Amino acid sequence: MNALGSFQDLLTLIIGVLALGVQAFALIDALRQRTDAFVAAGKLTKPIWLAILAVAAAIGVIFVFNPFGFFDLIAFVAAAVYLVDVRPAIKSITGGGNSGPYGRW
Numbered sequence: 001m002n003a004l005g006s007f008q009d010l011l012t013l014i015i016g017v018l019a020l021g022v023q024a025f026a027l028i029d030a031l032r033q034r035t036d037a038f039v040a041a042g043k044l045t046k047p048i049w050l051a052i053l054a055v056a057a058a059i060g061v062i063f064v065f066n067p068f069g070f071f072d073l074i075a076f077v078a079a080a081v082y083l084v085d086v087r088p089a090i091k092s093i094t095g096g097g098n099s100g101p102y103g104r105w
Contacts, residue, residue, distance in 0.1 A: 016067035019076050020060040026079040026087075027053040033090050041089035049086065052078050 030053050035046045043049070056075035063072040 012067065013065060016060075016064040016072075019067045019072065020057070020064050022083070023053070023057045023060040023075060023079040026082045027057045029087060030082060034094060037090045037093045038086070040093045041086070043086045043089060049082060053082060 027050070030046065030049050033046065038044065038046045038049065044052075056078045059071050059075040063069050063075075066072065067076075
Protein backbone atom coordinates (compact mmCIF):
# COMPACT_ATOMS: atom_id res chain seq x y z
CA MET A 1 0.00 0.00 0.00
CA ASN A 2 2.84 2.39 0.82
CA ALA A 3 4.61 1.73 -2.49
CA LEU A 4 1.42 2.53 -4.38
CA GLY A 5 1.04 5.78 -2.47
CA SER A 6 4.62 6.84 -3.18
CA PHE A 7 4.17 5.98 -6.86
CA GLN A 8 1.05 8.15 -6.99
CA ASP A 9 2.92 10.98 -5.29
CA LEU A 10 5.75 10.68 -7.80
CA LEU A 11 3.32 10.63 -10.72
CA THR A 12 1.52 13.68 -9.33
CA LEU A 13 4.82 15.52 -8.99
CA ILE A 14 5.81 14.64 -12.56
CA ILE A 15 2.48 15.92 -13.88
CA GLY A 16 2.88 19.09 -11.81
CA VAL A 17 6.38 19.73 -13.16
CA LEU A 18 5.19 19.13 -16.73
CA ALA A 19 2.29 21.54 -16.24
CA LEU A 20 4.71 24.12 -14.83
CA GLY A 21 6.93 23.62 -17.87
CA VAL A 22 4.02 24.30 -20.22
CA GLN A 23 3.12 27.44 -18.28
CA ALA A 24 6.73 28.68 -18.26
CA PHE A 25 7.12 27.97 -21.99
CA ALA A 26 3.96 29.94 -22.76
CA LEU A 27 5.17 32.90 -20.68
CA ILE A 28 8.64 32.92 -22.26
CA ASP A 29 7.15 32.63 -25.74
CA ALA A 30 4.80 35.55 -25.08
CA LEU A 31 7.74 37.63 -23.87
CA ARG A 32 9.58 37.02 -27.14
CA GLN A 33 6.74 38.11 -29.42
CA ARG A 34 6.30 41.59 -30.86
CA THR A 35 3.76 43.81 -29.12
CA ASP A 36 1.93 44.82 -32.31
CA ALA A 37 1.52 41.21 -33.44
CA PHE A 38 -1.04 40.50 -30.71
CA VAL A 39 -3.33 43.31 -31.88
CA ALA A 40 -2.73 42.50 -35.55
CA ALA A 41 -3.79 38.89 -34.89
CA GLY A 42 -7.02 40.12 -33.27
CA LYS A 43 -6.10 38.86 -29.80
CA LEU A 44 -5.76 40.53 -26.43
CA THR A 45 -2.81 42.87 -26.04
CA LYS A 46 0.63 41.64 -25.06
CA PRO A 47 0.57 43.14 -21.52
CA ILE A 48 -2.73 41.40 -20.79
CA TRP A 49 -1.41 38.04 -22.01
CA LEU A 50 1.81 38.53 -20.06
CA ALA A 51 -0.19 39.20 -16.91
CA ILE A 52 -2.40 36.15 -17.47
CA LEU A 53 0.58 33.89 -18.15
CA ALA A 54 2.67 35.31 -15.28
CA VAL A 55 -0.16 34.60 -12.85
CA ALA A 56 -0.56 31.14 -14.39
CA ALA A 57 3.15 30.41 -13.95
CA ALA A 58 3.08 31.68 -10.36
CA ILE A 59 0.12 29.43 -9.61
CA GLY A 60 2.00 26.57 -11.25
CA VAL A 61 4.97 27.14 -8.95
CA ILE A 62 2.78 27.35 -5.85
CA PHE A 63 0.74 24.24 -6.65
CA VAL A 64 3.43 22.09 -8.29
CA PHE A 65 2.76 19.31 -5.76
CA ASN A 66 -1.00 19.41 -6.38
CA PRO A 67 -1.53 19.89 -10.13
CA PHE A 68 -5.16 18.79 -9.99
CA GLY A 69 -6.35 21.70 -7.86
CA PHE A 70 -8.91 24.14 -9.17
CA PHE A 71 -6.54 27.09 -9.56
CA ASP A 72 -3.78 25.04 -11.17
CA LEU A 73 -6.19 23.61 -13.72
CA ILE A 74 -7.35 27.12 -14.61
CA ALA A 75 -3.71 28.23 -14.91
CA PHE A 76 -2.92 25.29 -17.20
CA VAL A 77 -5.96 26.05 -19.37
CA ALA A 78 -4.83 29.69 -19.69
CA ALA A 79 -1.39 28.57 -20.90
CA ALA A 80 -2.96 26.01 -23.24
CA VAL A 81 -5.27 28.64 -24.75
CA TYR A 82 -2.26 30.84 -25.45
CA LEU A 83 -0.33 27.97 -27.03
CA VAL A 84 -3.10 26.60 -29.25
CA ASP A 85 -4.91 29.83 -30.19
CA VAL A 86 -2.82 32.95 -29.71
CA ARG A 87 0.64 31.62 -30.60
CA PRO A 88 -0.34 30.21 -34.04
CA ALA A 89 -2.19 33.43 -34.87
CA ILE A 90 0.87 35.49 -33.97
CA LYS A 91 3.16 33.16 -35.92
CA SER A 92 0.99 33.58 -39.01
CA ILE A 93 1.23 37.37 -38.67
CA THR A 94 4.97 37.53 -38.01
CA GLY A 95 5.88 34.80 -40.48
CA GLY A 96 7.61 32.78 -37.79
CA GLY A 97 7.69 29.07 -37.55
CA ASN A 98 9.18 26.80 -40.18
CA SER A 99 10.61 29.38 -42.58
CA GLY A 100 14.30 29.46 -43.35
CA PRO A 101 16.41 32.19 -44.94
CA TYR A 102 15.25 31.15 -48.43
CA GLY A 103 11.56 30.54 -47.76
CA ARG A 104 9.48 27.79 -46.23
CA TRP A 105 11.03 24.39 -45.66
